[in-house]
Amino acid sequence: MTTEDAGFTRFAGVSDTPPPVLAEVVRSGFVESCHRGSLVVLAADGSVELALGDVKTPVFPRSSNKPMQAAGVLRAGLDLTGERLAIAAASHSGELFHRDLVRRLLAEHGLDAGQLQCPPDLPLDPVEQETYLASGAVRDRIAMNCSGKHTAMLAASAQRGWPLDSYLDPEHPLQKLIHRVVEEASGERVAAVGTDGCGAPLLAITLTGLARAFRSFVLAEPGSPERRVADAMRAHPEYVAGTRRPDTRLMRAVPGLLSKMGAEAVQAVALPDGRALAFKVEDGAGRALGPVLGRALDLMGVSAGVLRKVAVLGGGREVGEIRAVF
Numbered sequence: 001m002t003t004e005d006a007g008f009t010r011f012a013g014v015s016d017t018p019p020p021v022l023a024e025v026v027r028s029g030f031v032e033s034c035h036r037g038s039l040v041v042l043a044a045d046g047s048v049e050l051a052l053g054d055v056k057t058p059v060f061p062r063s064s065n066k067p068m069q070a071a072g073v074l075r076a077g078l079d080l081t082g083e084r085l086a087i088a089a090a091s092h093s094g095e096l097f098h099r100d101l102v103r104r105l106l107a108e109h110g111l112d113a114g115q116l117q118c119p120p121d122l123p124l125d126p127v128e129q130e131t132y133l134a135s136g137a138v139r140d141r142i143a144m145n146c147s148g149k150h151t152a153m154l155a156a157s158a159q160r161g162w163p164l165d166s167y168l169d170p171e172h173p174l175q176k177l178i179h180r181v182v183e184e185a186s187g188e189r190v191a192a193v194g195t196d197g198c199g200a201p202l203l204a205i206t207l208t209g210l211a212r213a214f215r216s217f218v219l220a221e222p223g224s225p226e227r228r229v230a231d232a233m234r235a236h237p238e239y240v241a242g243t244r245r246p247d248t249r250l251m252r253a254v255p256g257l258l259s260k261m262g263a264e265a266v267q268a269v270a271l272p273d274g275r276a277l278a279f280k281v282e283d284g285a286g287r288a289l290g291p292v293l294g295r296a297l298d299l300m301g302v303s304a305g306v307l308r309k310v311a312v313l314g315g316g317r318e319v320g321e322i323r324a325v326f
Contacts, residue, residue, distance in 0.1 A: 018036055018282075019036045019037055019038045019052070019053030019054060019282055020036060020037075020052050020053055020326065021034045021035065021036050021325055021326075022035055022036065022037040022039065022052070022279070022281060022288065022292045022324060022325065022326055023035045023037075023281070023288040023291045023292050023322055023323060023324050023325060024322070024323060024325050025287075025312060025320070025322050026312065026320040026321055026322075026323060027312050027314065027319055027320040028314065028319050028320060029320070032312075032320075034325075035265075035281050035282070035283060035285050035288040035292075036053070036281070036282045036283070037052075037053060037265070037279055037280055037281040037282045037288070037292065038051075038052060038053025038054050038055050038207055038279060038280055038282070039051075039052045039053065039055070039207070039277065039278070039279035039292065039296060039326075040052075040055035040207045040208050040211050040277065040278055040279070041211075041275070041276075041277045041296060041299065041300060042208075042211050042212065042215055042274075042275060042276045042277070043274075043275060044273045044274040044275050045274065046212065046215060046274065048208065049275075050299065051208075052279075052326060055206060055207040055208045055278075056206050056207075056208060057206060058191035058192060058204040058205055058206050059204060059205075059206070059207060059210075059266065059280050060192075060194060060196075060202050060203075060204050060264070060266075061203075061204075061205065061210050061262050061266050061268070061278075062196060062197075062202070062262030062263040062264055062266050063091045063145075063146070063196075063260065063261065063262040063263060063266075064210060064260050064261065064262035064266045064267065064268045064278070065182065065202070065203060065262070066089045066090065066091065066149060066260060067089045067213075067214070067217055067226075067229050067230065067233065067258070067260060068178065068181045068182045068185055068213060069088075069089070069149055069153075069178050069181075069200070070085060070088040070089035070149070070152065070229045071181050071185075071217075071225040071226050071228075071229045072156075072174065072177050072178035072180075072181045072225075073088060073152045073153060073155070073156040073174070073178075074225035074228060074229065075177055075181065075225050076156040076157075076159070076160055076173075076174055076177055077156065077159055077160060078152060078155055078156040078159055080152060080232075081228075081232065082232060082235070082236060083101060083232075083236040083239045084101065084105060085228065085229060085232035085233075086232045086233050086235070086236035086237070086239035086240050087101055087102065087105070087148030087152075087239045087240075088148050088149055088151070088152035088229075089148075089149070089229055089232070089233055089240060089260070090145070090146075090148045090149065090239055090240045090241065091124065091145045091146065091240075091241065091260075091261065091262075092124070092145050092147070092148055092239065092240070092241065092242060093123060093124050093125035093128055093145070093241060093242025093243070093244070093245060094121075094122070094123025094124050094125060094128055094129070094132065094143045094144070094145060094242075095123065095125060095128045095242055095243065096128075097238075097239075098148070098239065098242070099142050099143060099147075101148070101239070102142050102147045102148055102151055103142060105148070105151045105152070105155065106151055106154075108155075109151075109154070109155040109158055109159070110158065111151070111154050111155065111158065113140075113141050113142050115154055115164060116141040116142070116147060116150045116151065116154065117150065117167070117168050117199050118141055118144045118146050118147055118149075118150045118198040118199055118200075119141070119144060119197075119198070119199065120138075120139035120140050120141050120143075120144065121139055121140070121141075121143055121144035121145070122139055122143060123143050123145075124145040124242070125242050125243075125244060125245070127244060128242070144198065145198075146196075146197075146198035146200070148239075149198070149200070150198065150200070153167050153168075153174060153200070154167055156174055157172070157173075157174050160173070160174075162174060168199050168200050168201065170193050170201045175200075175201050178201070178203075179193075179201075179203060181225075182203045182205065182213070185212070185213035185216045185217065185226065186205045186206075186209030186210065186212055186213040187209060187212050187213075188205055188206065188209045190203045190204060190205060191204045191205065191206075192204040197263060207278040207279065207280060208278070210266075210268050210278040211268060211270075211276040211277055211278035212276070213268075214258055214260075214268045214269065214270035214276045214278070215270050215274055215275075215276040217229060217230040217258060217270065218230050218256070218258050218270045218271070218272050218274070218276075219274050230258050230270075233251065233258060233260070234251050234256065234257070234258055237250075237251035237252055237259075240260065241261075246259075246261070246289070246290055246293070246306075246307055246308075247259045247260060247261055249306040249307070250269070250304070250306060250307070252306075253305075253306040254271075254302060254303075255272070256271065256272030257269060257270070257271055257272070257302075258270045258271075261289060263284075263286075264280070264281075264284035265280060265281035265283070265284045265285055265286050265288060265289055266278075266279070266280045267279055267280075267289055267292075267293050269293070269296075269297070271300070271302065275300055277296050277297075277300070279292060279293075279296065287310060287322055288322060290307045290308065290310050290322075291307075291310055291321075291322050291323055291324040292324050293307060294307040294324065295324030295326060296324075309321060310322040
């Protein structure tokens with residue numbers, strides 16, 4: 001249920017109690033800032049093992065919804081495998097190999113970059129962005145981190161004879177199919193439909209529903225759309241994220257782990273035995289993602305040493321850190 005306040009939608013029943021602090025910023029031994037948020041951990045049988053904050057109120061999972069969107073294009077009949085399927089579920093870094101694959105995908109399906117409706121952007125990865133700009137390149141739709149997803153959506157629509165100019169409309173047949181995938185995977189009704197940063201429909205579910213969805217993907221029957229997406233992401237994590245990204249490092253380091261971050265500090269992870277987690281940092285600060293994720297995985301008995309320490313700098317040297325506090 002929602003209530004309207006000054007033109008904004010608020011979900012009724014949201015607790016007035018602020019969520020707990022999940023991470024704090026320590027500078028020179030002094031706690032300078034803190035990040036509140038909510039987190040849920042599911043046991044192997046799907047029951048809630050740990051809940052911090054409000055895990056039953058819908059949130060926008062942002063790009064953590066991408067595995068479900070990729071499963072939707074498979075259900076629509078698009079036959080993607082390997083790195084092509086991984087990049088359909090990606091928030092890629094915009095590295096050259098990402099851009100080259102998106103161009104190949106477009107060409108293979110008789111499409112061109114002008115049909116993409118994601119906004120022109122620079123590569124997401126800061127190192128790649130510097131190289132890209134130094135070469136004289138400008139903002140481009142293919143460099144945008146969601147271009148793989150948009151290419152897959154266009155290709156699926158073209159294959160089915162569905163309209164291409166309205167492929168992002170929530171009432172488009174493909175988007176309605178993705179809507180069903182999200183509801184089936186999460187085990188709950190979509191609470192709200194918004195617009196993501198890339199222009200695609202954005203579907204709100206709870207953190208518990210998001211963790212449940214990731215769990216369903218790793219436990220799905222081999223060969224099913226959901227399992228195909230999970231397997232492609234885990235086999236080609238560099239196409240899901242990039243060579244310098246936490247999702248890539250985690251999926252390479254922990255056999256069978258499925259991981260996908262989302263903007264505004266959302267993260268979802270599932271393990272092959274059915275355990276899963278999802279969290280959102282309330283203020284959307286991405287700098288808290290690594291410490292919170294590392295601590296959550298530690299509590300699940302999973303070594304997250306590949307998640308790099310987030311240092312606080314002063315004068316170019318390390319004077320503190322961002323650390324989890326739960």
